Amino acid sequence: MRRDLRLDNVGRRYGLRGPWVLRAVNLAMAPGTLTRVEGANGTGKSTFLRLLAGIDAPTEGRITGRPRTAYVPERFPTALPFTALGYLTHLGTVHGLSRESAQRTAGDWLERFGAAGYARTPMAQLSKGSSQKVAVAQALLAEPELLVLDEAWTGLDTDARAELERAVAERTAAGASVVFVDHDPRRLAGVPDVICTVHDGSVNRRTEQQTSRGSGPRTVVVAQGPSGGTLPAETARLPLTALEETTAGTYRVTVPASHSDVLLRALLTARPPWHVVTVGSEEAQ
Numbered sequence: 001m002r003r004d005l006r007l008d009n010v011g012r013r014y015g016l017r018g019p020w021v022l023r024a025v026n027l028a029m030a031p032g033t034l035t036r037v038e039g040a041n042g043t044g045k046s047t048f049l050r051l052l053a054g055i056d057a058p059t060e061g062r063i064t065g066r067p068r069t070a071y072v073p074e075r076f077p078t079a080l081p082f083t084a085l086g087y088l089t090h091l092g093t094v095h096g097l098s099r100e101s102a103q104r105t106a107g108d109w110l111e112r113f114g115a116a117g118y119a120r121t122p123m124a125q126l127s128k129g130s131s132q133k134v135a136v137a138q139a140l141l142a143e144p145e146l147l148v149l150d151e152a153w154t155g156l157d158t159d160a161r162a163e164l165e166r167a168v169a170e171r172t173a174a175g176a177s178v179v180f181v182d183h184d185p186r187r188l189a190g191v192p193d194v195i196c197t198v199h200d201g202s203v204n205r206r207t208e209q210q211t212s213r214g215s216g217p218r219t220v221v222v223a224q225g226p227s228g229g230t231l232p233a234e235t236a237r238l239p240l241t242a243l244e245e246t247t248a249g250t251y252r253v254t255v256p257a258s259h260s261d262v263l264l265r266a267l268l269t270a271r272p273p274w275h276v277v278t279v280g281s282e283e284a285q
């Protein structure tokens, strides 16, 4: 079992005499946790994310237990001498995939984000939105155990934004941790397990209670299991907003819409598979 990512007395300031941006940050982050980081402009959210991602080092204190990590920076460097597919394939091989499998995985991610048409376009010629799709794909490619997203939804079109929410749901369902900052309070609303607020150099952590979950669109799935069946184990990792056994072996399961694909996959790939009776949507009150 993986250990927690721990920050012990972490501080960061820029320059020898710069003001402390973060100070005395003590935190533990358990595997499989979805964490939203909030705070006013300029309070140090990106600094905190860079430290978590290992892109930057603390000025004081220690960070331990960082698993295999991927990061989407607030500003992705676009002037790289590669095509989109070439860049992602190259990164895939850096992550240990064979060239063939790196190219296939890279192509799959471009397809998922609706950017397959730009696969052979040089990175420097991509629009802001398309280059953001490459930024996101490079992080998801390696199936990281910790995914750090700094405003990663910014610049994406509606479909790609929803796809990124689904990809986050897949990572957490697979037991990975995801930490994100997003200016839109509706982003994955009601889904995070933990909210970290950066304020005055401190990071305050609070756990989201199950009861406060469920703002934002939801999907309601009615599914029938094999007789006497209990829900597949993967569903225990999903942020269910409601669960009701309507008749013996038939469940009505409500999840945030971002997590419906993960739920359906868990039900349909269970052995023996579940029968999905209906799938509907519901707006939270």
Ligand SMILES: Nc1ncnc2c1ncn2[C@@H]1O[C@H](COP(=O)(O)OP(=O)(O)OP(=O)(O)O)[C@@H](O)[C@H]1O
Residues within 6 Å of the ligand: 014, 021, 039, 040, 041, 042, 043, 044, 045, 046, 047, 048
């Ligand atoms: N590389 C750097 N060199 C010097 N100062 C920096 C650097 N990066 C960040 N800072 C300073 O650290 C403080 C926190 O910046 P940071 O970008 O972490 O905040 P933020 O909460 O992410 O801001 P925003 O909401 O505007 O993205 C700011 O005062 C910023 O000017």
